[in-house]
Amino acid sequence: MRLTPLQIVGLRDPEEGGWSRLRTLQYAGLHQMGLTRTIAHLLAAVIALGLFMGDVPLWQILIWLVTLGLALANGHRIDRSLADIGRRSMTREDFRRQALGVAACAFVWAFALTLFAPHGDSGEQLALWTLIAMLIAGSTATMSAAPIGAITFATVAGGAAALNFLFRGQIEFAAAVIAFLAVAIGGTLTAARTYLSARIAEAGVAEKDEVVSLLLREFQENEADWLWQVDVNRRVRSASPRFAYALGSEPDTINGKSLIELIAGESWASGKFAPSLHELTQMLTRRENFSNMLVQVDIAGGRRWWELSGTPITDSKGNFAGFRGVGSDVTEQRESDEKIAYLARYDTLTGLPNRLMLTEALGEAMRYADQWKTSCAFLMVDLDRFKSVNDSLGHQIGDRLLAQVSKRLQSVMTENEKCGRLGGDEFAIVIRDAADKDRIEKVATTVIKALSQPYDVDNHTLYIGASIGSAVGPRDGTTVETLMRNADLALYRAKDDGGGEYRTYEPSLHADAEERRRLELALRHAVGRNELLLNFQPVVSAKDEQVVSFEALLRWNSAEHGFVSPGKFIPLAEDTRLIVPIGEWVLHEACRHAVKWPSDMKVAVNVSGEQLLEPGFSESVVRALADSGLPANRLEVEVTESIFLRDARTARQALEEIMALGCSIALDDFGTGYSSLGYLRKLHFSTIKVDRSFVQGAAQGSRESLAIIRAVVAMAQSLDMATTAEGTETKEEVELVRSLGCDKIQGYFFGRPIGAEEALELVRKRRIVAA
Template sequence: MRRARFAVSDGDRINERASVKDALTFDLRAPETIDDENLAAQRVAMFDLAPALLGATHLVWGLACLLLHPAAAGASLSDNPLVPVVAALLFDGLAFAAIWYRDRTRVPPRILSWGLCIYIGISGALWMAYGLSLSTSSHAPGESFIALAFGAGLSAATIVSISSPPVAIVNALVAMAGATAVSRQPEVLAGITFLAFVNIAYSVAGARTVLTNARARLQLEAQARKALQFVDEFENSGRGWFWETNNLGTLSYVSQQLADDFKCNPEDLLGRQFTDLLSVDSGSPDSLREERTLGFHLSARFPFSDVIVRAASDEDIHWSLSGNPLFDGRGRFLGFRGIGTDLTEQRRSEQEISRLARFDSLTGLPNRALMRQTLDEALRNATNRRKGCSLFLIDLDRFKNVNDTLGHPIGDALLRQVADRLKLVMGDHGQVGRLGGDEFKAVLPGTVETGLLESLARTLIEQVSRPYMIEGHRVVIGASVGVAIGDPGRSCADSMIRNADLALYAAKAAGRGKHCFYEASMHSEATDRQVLENDLRQALERQEMTIAYQPIVRAASEEISGFEALVRWNHPARGPISPDKFIGLAEECGMIGKIGEFVLRSAVAEAAQWPEQVRIAVNLSPIQFNDPHICDTIAAVLADFDFKPSRLELEITEGVFLADSDATAGTFARLKSLGVRLALDDFGTGYSSLGYLKNAPFDKIKIDQSFVRGAASTTKRNGAIIRAIVTLADSLDMDTTAEGVETHDDLFLIRELGVSQVQGYIFGKPMPAEEARELANSSRVEADGFQCIREPRQRLMRRAIAAINGRTTEIRLRNISAMGALVECDQPVTPGDSLTIDIVGVGPVVGAVRWAQAGKFGVQFTEHFDLARLSVKPPKSNDVTMLRPWYVGQGKVAS
């Protein structure tokens, strides 16, 4: 119950009177609160001189006994009355030392209180022994002296113990015991007992009062310290300050912050009139009201709050003041006391917020909201003047690549320079603003001439496309512009923005770096695009999408290496829709994830039925790649079909590197941990392919078909580019696949350059799953294509003989051109072998084997072969005698 009582709040204990039990036990028990601990230390301090008082009493009566009866000093120890006196003096000294050095020894107050009780008891007992020794000594000084000595000791002990009830109780017990031992008279014993209880009661009452008052004082002091701490924290926080005036209006207290505003010390402001430091903010809309409020309340001595004033200083400082009048108990006015808040930074912030709400913080141009307001005002003005208004929407080309490769600080600096160029181009023709990111807008009030608008658009694109130098980097970007012209009185801001946006989309679709004026047909195109998007969202549910498989063939052996899964959409009304048209739409509308998972699952399900050595390649769009759950999706598909991860090849374009590098690297690491293969698709068409190869764990490079088609032409550099890519891939231990191979000449060059795999119409177009399954099981495919983009070739078969591996062998030549031919032969040959071929009726030609497989090989002639030689007619005899050629040695003819 005691702990429950002491658990109440400090506020409740201030007016709580200490109980009798509390008074009796407080000095002897361990303190339960910090305040009780401090109070216990203060109560112990009351006994600092108690041993000295008792010691002085003992010393005086001991000396008196010695002076009055000198013979007592020579008495025996058992009969000497000075022995108890000397012992009492020793205890007095020990008690005095213990109390005096308590701080050094760190003795708890309750231990000292217990020691005082013991000390009073022993001291009383010794004094009682002193009295008894006097009464029985042969040198007794007399009963009156004994009575006075006993009474003096009891009085001193009573004085010492009266402030502590436990000590008073011990003293009372000693007094009653002494009275019993010295006097046998019941009247004396009763009197001593009565006085002992009176002393105890008085001590308890006094202790209760002292404890109650002391606790109240300690609580008030704690509250005062807390209040002072709050004041200090409030002033030091910079959120406000305090002020106080006397009845004459002069400052009697100011905070440091107020003095800092005047660049002086607080003492310099004391004694000055408070109103001298203030001037009402005349710029405030409510300045008159506030001036009257402040003046009235100060003169009428009424409280006021949140009055905005300006400091009488050279700087623009504003305060918000609140104050209350002070009166004493008799109603006399003592002055004002209040708080102030510095509104300077708040007003600056409000002005900055207002500016930021209307202007772009990076470029300083008007932002989207202000540009919309400008367009609305321009259209209203156009209606009044009956003159139209034009709108430019400007989008920067390749700006994202600058941010991703050079960093956002370079991108921000670039945007600032672009803003400066746009303002120079527009001049007085219109207002330029930034909508956000790399999008800008220009409003041209009153300008509707197509020629001027077209000239401004071309100049704008030209100026924005000029190179920039930023921190040592040469940066080149472009711009696309959509233009919309508003008719006076008929156009609204929303329609103009929509029209300009459609025109901008058309400019981008036209190849970027262009400008387009809005045309009514753009609405139908946008509508058609929206309808197509809605159809695309239902295409999977309607099972309108299928997967086609295009073979990937090993260049050297023409064996099937794998297939690429390609999605096809057969629209019920539009028929087949090109992937170039709906894949981009799927990425924009958010359907690419579902379509990609459909392709992945369908392709893996089909490939699970193929031979183990045949892989399946699936395209992974940048949006799919950046999906944080893509690795889990791929792992689930592989597990569902028990498909070996190394048979799955994910084709990834360079677009994935435009995302965050840390996330990209993490995705690559998780994909590789699955065991799948990674291929860099459309290699060479991006901006930083070499950097991608260095950082990403690709297993294959797919050479874009723009480098492959027509590579055999002597007028192009494609061959040199392919050779460089193959060399790079070999150095990085990567495979290579040439896409878009359609002709034998291109195939021949691809093989000669050392490309690992070939993909193109020459080995097969994308085919249904059934045909792909059959082809996969056959494991071999023959090249079948045109000989276009090369010299004319003779398709008729010609017979010839050649020495192969030391034996004369009859061969057949097909697709003979000026550079080479396809040879059908049962004898095995090795690429690089040199051969001399004797064409029947034509003569010998020299060439080298470039590729070989079972039953056929390709030969490249050392010198240009004249196809006109093939026009010579062979002999008409039905049988042609094959003679031994002149170049075959006698010893090398097979028997």
């Protein structure tokens, strides 16, 4: 072993091999001699007491004995703590504690020399030194596993003895002690070197035995493995039947042939080998061991993957004689691993990179931007109106549509951009170098334009769009998570602005997101805190302008946010599904107030799609009517045509159950969304409400709006349904919709939304005037 004394004792790291590895080999058996060393020290202590008892004050002897006992107990405890060193690595803290434990014991004996020697004669002093010399010799013999401890004990205790002799003028004895210490320390180093060499050799043999046993066991248990051997010219020798079978040949036909030629296949003639074959050739040329090398081979059975391990062999004279090793066919495992790796990084529906791969690409782009002091960008793309397609035409059509979207997205990408699918109808784009800010906007507008073109899917012409939000790194975030979150905030703003838009991240978006979060939290407690209230807007007859019903409109007076616009909190309630408990509260409150009105007056309650599709919605209507005592024919449920796009069957079933109770159904916002003619044929609505946009357009002379209102009125009359014109604000608009044949009118001209008591008072006044 080429180890210096300092490297052997552990005070310097070895040039080869780890410090911890060597110390582990040394100290693994130290605990076995701990009890022996303790007994030796105790026996020496008894002899020392016999020499000086009566000469040294008893209290000094007791103090020394207690100190020695504590030092020995501490040393024994430290040795026991190292009992598991064979199962773990030795640490420098373990090394330090063991050395300090031995040093403490040595100082106790050094203290004995200083304390006891003045009370005895020369013979007793020599006897005490003899005891300590025996302990030093014993440490040298028994602590070869921990040489730092033996050297520390010898240095401290022996040094104290040499100084004691010098102070007494006994120079010859001091010299003898120093010579003894030199011999003891030299012996310790020699014994430690021998012990460590033996331990290293044992570990090496054990490791080799373990490797050989493992290889033999794996070879015997796995019949697919084979042995192979080549000579110095890399030609096959002593081909085993299994190896020949793996090559698709007979042993006699492959013996003597080049191994590389046999497994290179057609590439042998051209010399264009697979990279793994080049690596195998280099290992054979350099005569180096290799293990579990994955090699691509072309044999009679086609392209396969082999896992090869090999080691150089020598002849009886020590000359290189070739290679011997084992191999196995791992083609199926390789293909399975490749498939798993693909599924882990690519979206199976679109073939685009998935969220994991996009995250890695963004991280790489950010590192590139940091290195070259440039910028990168992350764009989040959300499809507009995709959910309607998915709900109305089914998930199969939706999946085919997503496949076409992915192809269009890929077609507009360059080498500087990578697109992928985050999930659902969300996609993303990573721009590696975004130093040109106009480039980001150009990519976004190109994507929006490309994705907004019509799609032809299974004879359906579909129109969707895209909204995009972007964030630029490192300006808008220095981590992947921050950049993705900020791009999402920008996308949310684009969706809020109506969709089909591109928005960039702004710091103020965090404030908007925080406001939305706080608003949602307050809305969750709005019912319990009695912050919600109902207003009622009158609906009058077009003939005599008498109030025939009221539409219940929800308002929110938050203790934290004040009056919140319905246009702000209603969409939030629908997004968070809070609309379900809130809608049930509205239904009960509306019925409770309406029961106080005249018996011929109805109350209209708006119901969202989330409510209608909730299991047991009809039961909640029954409870509201039963709790309030309101007759079913006085409750009118208003729905929009969008409810039929999500789950038409469930929506139709729920409405039929409500109609069976005697309630009437009104179709709100007719004509502003999707075609409802099929639903008008299947369900008998009591009222069709003409949207205010058509009323205002007709008042401004729009021919299209006039035609739409006339068509709706004519259709409703033929289906025995009433029509209500919404949004009338002037006398001219009232006269216009009356002339067009609308049955009922609703708008600010006849009254704004008012409280329940005011609504009741309004009914009384109008009835008195009419009478």
